[in-house]
Amino acid sequence: MQKWIMSGLFFFACAFAVILMFTLPGKAEVAEQNNPTMPEVQLDTASAEATVKASCITCHGDQLQGNIGPSLQKEGAQHNAEEIYNIVTKGRGQMPSFKDKLAPEEIAHVALWLAEKK
Ligand code: HEC
Known part of the structure; x- marks a missing residue:
């Protein structure tokens, strides 16, 4: 027992x-x-442009005019930096996740940079 x-x-x-x-x-x-939280960084345009050139233009076009993915030329009018950080980190639809490919800080620079394009 x-x-x-x-x-x-x-x-x-x-x-x-x-x-x-x-x-x-x-x-x-x-x-x-x-809901990944964006690290706080000061926008570094050179870093953002380098990352975009290396990782994004194949789908979004070398002038961000759009290709497989939509144009990002006026992305800031669509989404703020937090939202862009979210989309790039997690991916969405045909857009791949960059969680394992880029550092959070690199994604944050890109997000801030794109958010200024209005
Ligand atoms: C393999 C192709 C591909 C690559 C590489 C890619 N994207 Fe995308 N992206 C897409 C597609 C397709 C969409 C549309 C997703 C959907 O259906 O919602 C998209 C959507 C987006 C959006 C949302 C646009 C909107 O207004 O709705 C942002 C922001 C974005 N991508 C940023 C980036 C950034 C920054 C990079 C580089 C780090 C990147 N993308 C790399 C294919 C790609």
Whole structure:
């Protein structure tokens, strides 16, 4: 009888630990993925232009006039920097995610730079 109670308690403790392991950090991660926070940087135009040249013009055109992706020439009129940071970090539709390809700071420079194009 006592053995039964002990193994019951043990099982309960394990189950609780497993639930904690999967739910707590999981929720935080999902929140971070759905709403990545843009790091605070001072706009560095040279860095932004270099990143865009290397990663974006194949789809958005060398003058940002649009190609596979839409024109970004007036992107600031569509989205603010936070929103652009979000789109570039997570990707959207045919637009790939740059979360693993660019540093958050690099994406932030690009977002601030594009947000000024109105
Ligand atoms: C593989 C092609 C591709 C690459 C590379 C790419 N994009 Fe895109 N991008 C797209 C497509 C396609 C869309 C339209 C997504 C949709 O359907 O919502 C888009 C949409 C966007 C939008 C939203 C435009 C709007 O007003 O709705 C922004 C901002 C953007 N891209 C920025 C960038 C930046 C910055 C880079 C480089 C770091 C980049 N993209 C690289 C294909 C690409």
